[in-house]
Amino acid sequence: MTHVHITSWLLAIILFFVALGLHNSGKQKGAKIVSMILRVFYLLIIGTGIELVFRYHLHINPTYILKMAAGLWVIATMEFILMRTSRGRRTSVLWIQFAIAFLLALYLGLKLPLGFHPFS
Numbered sequence: 626m627t628h629v630h631i632t633s634w635l636l637a638i639i640l641f642f643v644a645l646g647l648h649n650s651g652k653q654k655g656a657k658i659v660s661m662i663l664r665v666f667y668l669l670i671i672g673t674g675i676e677l678v679f680r681y682h683l684h685i686n687p688t689y690i691l692k693m694a695a696g697l698w699v700i701a702t703m704e705f706i707l708m709r710t711s712r713g714r715r716t717s718v719l720w721i722q723f724a725i726a727f728l729l730a731l732y733l734g735l736k737l738p739l740g741f742h743p744f745s
């Protein structure tokens with residue numbers, strides 16, 4: 626049952642871009658509200674991720690640790706990008722980290738045993 630996990634991070638990424646779009650079009654209040662909703666989705670991603678680890682794989686291997694670290698890294702970069710954008714600071718280094726972390730989480734998630742397996 627990885628669908629809830631996938632739905633959570635897909636919606637989170639959409640909300641992340643909506644928050645950025647609202648910010649860039651000068652709608653600070655809207656951006657703030659969407660950022661708050663996004664934080665609830667962070668909890669959903671982490672919650673569903675932890676549930677996947679504990680329900681099916683009590684023997685955690687290093688790939689699981691890496692997968693969870695990559696997932697948390699994606700969340701951290703989204704939060705920092707929004708924070709620095711709202712303060713008008715540079716975000717280019719964070720965007721590179723976001724791209725790397727996202728691809729890593731995606732790759733490791735798909736490589737691990739549950740759900741879809743395009744890489745094995």
Ligand code: HEM
Pocket residue numbers: 627628630631634670671672673674675677678682692693695696697699700727730731732733734735736737738739740741742
């Ligand atoms: C935005 C961040 C994240 C992305 C993009 C992501 C992506 C994915 C993907 C693509 C899968 C495979 C689903 C499938 O094959 O059906 C997956 C599974 C999984 N994710 Fe995440 N994830 C993220 C965050 C997290 C976090 C924060 C955790 C842990 C706290 C986590 C733990 C897991 C676990 C345990 C699995 C199941 C792996 C397996 O046994 O196959 N993920 N994730």
